[in-house]
Amino acid sequence: MTHRGLPCVRRLWPAEKGRGMASSDAGRWNHDRTAAGSDPGLWDRFAREQAGGAIDALSSHVALLDSTGVVVAVNRAxxxxxxxxxxxVDSAGIGRSYLAVCDAASGPESSEAARCADGIRRLLAGQIEEFRQQYRCETAIGPRWYQMRATRFVHGARTFAVVVHEDITEVMRAYSALAESEARFFQITEVIDQVFWMKTLSPVRVAYVSPSVERLFGIRPEEIYRNPGRWMEIVHPEDAPRVRESIGAWIERGGPGCWTEEYRVVRPDGSVRWVRDSAHGLPAAADRGGKILCGVAEDVTELREHRDRLEHLVQERTAQLRESQELLAQQDRLASIGTLAAGLGHDLANILFPMRCRLDVLEASALPAALRPEVDGLKTTVEYLRQLSAALRQCAIDPISAGQPRGPTRLSEWANGVRPLIEKSAAGPIDLAWEIGDDLPAVAVAPHQLTQAVLNLVGNATESIDGPGRIVVRAEPPRTLAGPVELSVIDTGCGMSDEARRHALEPFFTTKQRGRSTGLGLSLVHAIVRSVDGEIRIDSAEGRGTTVTLRLPRWNPRAGEPDRPPAAHPHRAAIVGVSLASPRRSAMVRHVAAAMGLRAVDSDPDGAEPPDIWVVDESAASPDAARDFLAAGPERGVVVFGPARMDWTALGVEHVGEEEGLDALRRALRQARRGRMNSP
Amino acid sequence: MMMMATLAKPVRVLCVDDHAMLLEGLRARFDREPDIELAGTLTTVDGLASEVERSGATVVLLDIDMPGEDVFDALDDLHRRHPETRAIMLTAHIRDTYIDSAIAAGAWGYLSKSDAPDTIVEGVRKVAAGELAFSPDVEERVNAARHGRAVKPGSKLTLLTPREQQILRMIGMGQGRQEIAHAIHRSPKTVDAHRASIMEKLAIHDRVELARYAIREGLVEV
Known part of the structure; x- marks a missing residue:
């Protein structure tokens, strides 16, 4: 709404110096009895009849014009x-032509003055009953706004116009401020991501909906203005009854506080969005009746998705935490059981050994035949207790060994070494097959632990098969570059029930008859696998066999790949000649050589079958002798027991320290063999 | 498998174990073997070398977990004083570190109390005949390659006994006094004594430096 300045008509009245206003009685409707065309008696009658004092009390500026537009009376204001x-102005303009003043206006206000004059003329001519105009006026106290309202009345045969100027400055300022505020409001509502809406209830009408409704929900504001029910048409059919019921009940209660609902809407493009809609009730003006609802609807689809994800994550983490806590508690229990069990196993071993000694003696003695079964029975019981003792002792992880690297173990070599032992445990009409390739990476498990684990698994598999059957020990390569190697024992046995599978890894759990099984086998396998940070998985169903898979971590390449034993000579095993004063050292060399597939003999460097590797005491042989030995053949090597001295080291021999063990000796033998073979 | 005795005179065996029943069981078993004699029994390793000398034992069967003096220290001492006497560990503990310590201390064998008595008898015979003897469980561990554990020739570590090396390794792994004592089945005071000896031999004056030394020397992998 704009306000164009209406010429301040009264400013146009020429100031007449020296002639002040006609004095007026306070409170009297003023008039100039001497004005041309005035009727001296008219005013008295007018004042008497029209309660002129009341007109003088008005704040509005009131002037009475005659039919020609001449001012015949004005009020005090x-x-x-x-x-x-x-x-x-003489008599405040009384006797002057209001219309002439308007006609004489010039400048920017002339058009408004002309409009005013035209309006009053048409009023006086009876063409209109009322004329209104708003205008701005510069006054001594600054700009003011007025509304002029002119009406006509007839008194007797005479026509008059009453012109009232009302100071609407404060109202205009309020309107201006309101307009500014509305403009700001609209600016905000047009850019925010929420939909602001206002609705009247009586009649039902949407007073306002922000343009963002189209951006967010695909319907234009005009559609909603035309049809207040349009919004409900896009509410998801599953949610619509709830929303209607909710808002209806809230309105019925008088709309206390804030109403909020979350529901889905279906956009015209078919996509579904979640909306959080909230509303407050505002009292409307009395003339408009009822309440105005004022609300904000926002798209909370992503918020809900985030919230759902967060809830899911919290549930997951809570479950993981619960699982970890249960695991910790279980591990605590197992650790306690383990410590107790290991101690018990240790004590049992000390008791069982002498019993077995005594039983051996009994068995070798000339016992009456009737006592033989008793002795056999005792042996069976003791054997069971021995197994139990061995199993119990494995329950505790060796605290000294923990943290030490285990392995590496090459599965193909390991399998070749333990095959006879494990096949023995799968006796009877059971076919035991091995599916272990040569190119599998080494695993970080000590060989003896692997043997123990697989022995247990094959033993269990054997016991689950009644009659002919099949067991496969299979190794699968890692599925990813650093992934674990999977070693599985697969059987065609009776399988496990769901309950048995759930408890299978618990210590002392067994489905077999007590006395036949300790119930520790699988828990020991589990302990071994866990101690190397591996995993165990059991797939089994009753009547469908069992597959136990061990996921074994790869050996850390940074620790170096295990040394491969030197390739055997195509025609004969390498000969190790032993020239050592110490019988123990000799025994060590023979033992290690045998394990490496080498043939150890008393040394005779010049004999018919000279050795490939000569093992000597540093104190007993000379570097020259060693040099001569090495010079005789490029594949020869020397291992010296004793401290490393420069003259020996310069020959490229291998040293084994005074207190070094079999491992150092093994490395030295291997290096002596390899080093010579690799030398130019 | 039984090895037939081919020795001129019986092997005299000294058995050391704190379980009297076990010693009696061994006595009963060895009595059946014409080539093996029980020379005597002890319930601790205190006075081991003297008893070996007194009894004329050529083979000693030794338990590990016994009260009194440290078994590996005693073995080390026996090896020095009676190098001709051959010691075999007979224990319920099958642990890499014990096996290493035993061999480093001069043991000829490492047998398990879970083995059949025949295996023990056979082991005594093998050792008497000049071979090493290990239980099947131990054999596998002994033949497995180890990494980063060997003491380099010329290293000051050679000044330490096997037990002291073991304790130094555990210090390097950050284990405390109580933890070490529990692990080696000894009193904390014994651990303190070993540590003091280690520090004197290596000329190191505080624990932190000891741990660093253990790591530098490769006793501990980091």
Missing amino acids: WQRFGAQNGLL
């Missing part, structure tokens, strides 16, 4: 305005 603004 009119006079006061004139005085305040230096309009020293």
Whole structure:
């Protein structure tokens, strides 16, 4: 709404110096009895009849014009305005033509003045009953806004116009401020991501909906203005009854507080969005009746998705935490059981050994035949207890060994070494097959632990098969570059029930008859696998066999790949000649050589079958002898027991320290063999 | 498998174990073997070398977990004083570190109390005949390659006994006094004594430096 300045008509009245306003009686409707065309008696009658004092009390500026547009009377407010603004007009304009003044206006206000004059003329001519115009006026106290309202009345045969100027400055300022505020409001509602809406209830009408409704929900504001029910049409059919019921009940209660609902809407493109809609009730003006609802609807689809994800994550983490806590508690229990069990196993071993000694003696003695079964029975019981003792002792992880690297173990070599032992445990009409390739990476498990684990698994598999059957020990390569190697024992046995599978890894759990099984086998396998940070998985169903898979971590390549034993000579095993004063050292060399597939003999460097590797005491042989030995053949090597001395080291021999063990000796033998073979 | 005795005179065996029943069981078993004699029994390793000398034992069967003096220290001492006497560990503990310590201390064999008595008898015979003897369980561990554990020739570590090396390794792994004592089945005071000896031999004056030394020397992998 704009306000164009209406010429301040009264400013146009020429100031008449020296002639002040006609004095007026306070409270009297002022008039100039001497004005041309005035009727001296008219005013008295007018004042008497029309309660002129009341007109003088009005704040509006009131002037009475005759049919020609001449001012015939003004009220006190009119006079006061004139005085305040230096309009020293004689009798405050009484007797002057209001219309002439308007006609004489010039400049930017002339069009408004012309409009005003035209309006009053049409009023006086009876063409209109009322004329209104708003205008701006510069006054001594700054710009003011007025509304002029002119009406017509007839008194007897005479027509008059009453012109009232109302100071609407404060109202205009309020309107201006309101307009500014509305403009700001609209600016905000047009850019925010929420939909702001206002609705009246009586009648049902949407007073406002922000343009963002189209951006967010695909419907234009005009559709909603035209049809207040349009919004409900896009509410998801599953949610619509709830939303209607909810808001209806809230309105019925008088709309206390805030109403909030979350529901889905279906956009015209078919996509579904979640909306959080909230509303407050505002009292409407009395003339408009009822309440106005004022609300905000926002798209909370992503928020809900985030919330759902977060809830899911929290549930997951809570479950993981619960699982970890249960695991910790279980591990605590197992650790305690383990420590107790290991101690018990240790003590049992000390008791069982002498019993077995005694049983051996009994068995070798000339016992009456009737006692033989008793002795056999005792042996069976003791054997069971021995197994139990061995198993119990494995329950505790060796605290000294923990943290030490285990392995590496090459599965193909390991399998070749333990095949006879494991096949023995799968006796009877059971076919035991091995599916272990040569190119599998080494695993970080000590060979003896692997043997123990697989022995247990094959033993269990054997016991699950009644009659002919098949067991496969299979190794699968890693599925990823650093992934674990999977070693599985697969059987065609009776399988496990769901309950048995759930408890299978618990210590002392067994489905077999007590006395036949300790119930520790699988828990020991589990302990071994866990101690190397591996995993165990059991797939089994009753009547469908069992597959136990061990996921074994690869050996850390940074620790170096295990040394491969030197390739055997195509025609004979390498000969190790032993020239050592110490019988123990000799025994060590023979033992290690045998394990490496080498043939150890008393040394005779010059004999018919000279050795490939000569093992000597540093104190007993000379570097020259060693040099001569090495020079005789490029594949020869020397291992020296004793401290490393420069003269020996320079020959490229291998040293084994005084207190070094079999491992150091093994490395030295291997290096002596390899080093020579690799030398130019 | 039984090895037939081919020795001129019986092997005299000294058995050391704190379980009297076990010693009696061994006595009963060895009594059946014409080539093996029980020379005597001890319930601790205190006075081991003297008893070996007194009894004329050529083979000693030794338990590990016994009260009194450290078994590996005693073995080390026996090896020095009676190098001709051959010691075999007979224990319920099958642990890499014990096996290493035993061999480093001069043991000829490492047998398990879970083995059949025949295996023990056979082991005594093998050792008497000049061979090493290991239980099947131990054999596998002994033949497995180890990494980063060997003491380099010329290293000051050679000044330490096997037990002291073991304790130094555990210090390097950050284990405390109580933890070490529990692991080796000894009192904390014994651990303190070993540590003091280690520090004197290596000329190191505080624990932190000891741990660093253990790591530097490769006793501990980091």
